[in-house]
Amino acid sequence: xxxxxxxxxxxxxxxxxxxxxxxxxxxxxxxxxxxxxxxxxxxxxxxxxxxxxxxxxxxxxxxxxxxxxxxxxxxxxxxxxxxxxxxxxxxxxxxxxxxxxxxxxxxxxxxxxxxxxxxxxxxxxxxxxxxxxxxxxxxxxxxxxxxxxxxxxxxxxxxxxxxxxxxxxxxxxxxxxxxxxxxxxxxxxxxxxxxxxxxxxxxxxxxxxxxxxxxxxxxxxxx
Amino acid sequence: xxxxxxxxxxxxxxxxxxxxxxxxxxxxxxxxxxxxxxxxxxxxxxxxxxxxxxxxxxxxxxxxxxxxxxxxxxxxxxxxxxxxxxxxxxxxxxxxxxxxxxxxxxxxxxxxxxxxxxxxxxxxxxxxxxxxxxxxxxxxxxxxxxxxxxxxxxxxxxxxxxxxxxxxxxxxxxxxxxxxxxxxxxxxxxxxxxxxxxxxxxxxxxxxxxxxxxxxxxx
Numbered sequence: 001x002x003x004x005x006x007x008x009x010x011x012x013x014x015x016x017x018x019x020x021x022x023x024x025x026x027x028x029x030x031x032x033x034x035x036x037x038x039x040x041x042x043x044x045x046x047x048x049x050x051x052x053x054x055x056x057x058x059x060x061x062x063x064x065x066x067x068x069x070x071x072x073x074x075x076x077x078x079x080x081x082x083x084x085x086x087x088x089x090x091x092x093x094x095x096x097x098x099x100x101x102x103x104x105x106x107x108x109x110x111x112x113x114x115x116x117x118x119x120x121x122x123x124x125x126x127x128x129x130x131x132x133x134x135x136x137x138x139x140x141x142x143x144x145x146x147x148x149x150x151x152x153x154x155x156x157x158x159x160x161x162x163x164x165x166x167x168x169x170x171x172x173x174x175x176x177x178x179x180x181x182x183x184x185x186x187x188x189x190x191x192x193x194x195x196x197x198x199x200x201x202x203x204x205x206x207x208x209x210x211x212x213x214x215x216x217x218x219x220x221x222x223x
Numbered sequence: 224x225x226x227x228x229x230x231x232x233x234x235x236x237x238x239x240x241x242x243x244x245x246x247x248x249x250x251x252x253x254x255x256x257x258x259x260x261x262x263x264x265x266x267x268x269x270x271x272x273x274x275x276x277x278x279x280x281x282x283x284x285x286x287x288x289x290x291x292x293x294x295x296x297x298x299x300x301x302x303x304x305x306x307x308x309x310x311x312x313x314x315x316x317x318x319x320x321x322x323x324x325x326x327x328x329x330x331x332x333x334x335x336x337x338x339x340x341x342x343x344x345x346x347x348x349x350x351x352x353x354x355x356x357x358x359x360x361x362x363x364x365x366x367x368x369x370x371x372x373x374x375x376x377x378x379x380x381x382x383x384x385x386x387x388x389x390x391x392x393x394x395x396x397x398x399x400x401x402x403x404x405x406x407x408x409x410x411x412x413x414x415x416x417x418x419x420x421x422x423x424x425x426x427x428x429x430x431x432x433x434x435x436x437x438x439x440x441x442x
């Protein structure tokens with residue numbers, strides 16, 4: 001594919017951005033990474049994603065693709081010469097899509113409440129749903145090395161970014177993910193160890209922890 | 224696909240179920256539809272969708288597929304030899320189609336539902352948001368016959384079930400959808416010329432009665 005230009009508009013702690021970065025790395029795509037300041041969004045971001053004004057946005061040969069899971073499928077379809085990230089069977093593909101939808105509806109939103117809302121009923125409810133959801137997806141992993149089977153796939157890449165946020169979840173959520181979901185943590189460590197696309201993408205846990213602490217101060221959560 | 228068994232767990236009012244029924248009809252797939260009572264869910268539903276316990280669920284040869292947009296894509300990929308293709312084959316256009324279906328769920332259905340489920344200021348906010356997002360969608364339609372251009376497909380299927388709610392929203396929200404969005408209403412009527420759509424969507428008056436009953440219960 002001659003004269004390819006790929007730009008990724010992103011924000012370093014974003015778990016949605018991380019999933020796209022992992023996909024690009026798995027496929028060996030060269031791209032221009034551009035860090036966005038979400039309090040001062042670039043003209044390019046507002047032009048390329050006028051409806052949602054959110055990251056990540058992949059701009060491929062000048063054309064924008066928005067929403068991380070949509071970008072992910074796009075990447076798999078365009079760079080289809082290596083590292084297939086989806087199963088080929090329509091049923092297995094539907095199941096992979098189902099679990100990423102579950103991650104995006106149940107795990108990440110409850111995680112946000114855990115980190116950024118004060119203690120109380122909403123926080124307690126979110127904490128319960130967060131842990132319950134992690135247990136459900138741990139059940140789906142079963143004894144497989146990856147959600148994708150023998151190799152990292154769509155579900156693995158979509159969920160693994162949460163691992164860089166675990167330290168923050170455990171501190172501010174007052175829970176122990178390793179204790180409640182040991183198989184899931186073992187899977188996460190396996191991804192980091194075996195997949196360069198993951199270890200090169202996930203930021204350091206302490207950096208995320210400090211970022212969350214900073215945002216909590218801005219929101220006045222600890223007061 | 225000879226000898227294949229297709230069962231759909233559904234409710235008559237579910238917009239998400241309607242999407243699946245339209246897709247199956249477009250592909251001329253024979254299926255058995257089972258009406259669920261959501262106040263007394265069948266053990267089959269609980270077995271087939273233990274995570275969310277929601278409709279619709281498509282059960283194909285005993286295996287469940289859940290979440291309406293995921294089911295529609297599954298239908299398109301499984302019965303790919305049955306015309307018409309519901310999603311474009313070009314990856315960029317496919318990504319655009321997926322974007323618009325996601326937009327319809329997160330923005331239009333969300334705001335539209337709040338128009339009849341909320342009161343007072345919350346309802347006013349929902350009305351404004353709904354109008355704003357419908358304007359965006361009408362912009363996407365432009366002068367085309369369908370939401371992704373010349374052919375009826377995935378995005379039309381995602382949106383058209385909502386047409387049966389327009390009458391209820393107009394009465395409850397005191398808005399005029401036809402006046403504000405004539406192109407979108409023309410698009411909806413064009414879709415209704417397809418049997419897959421006209422045989423699937425319930426009577427708007429029945430939908431309005433249903434909304435009034437639920438509003439009474441919610442209080």
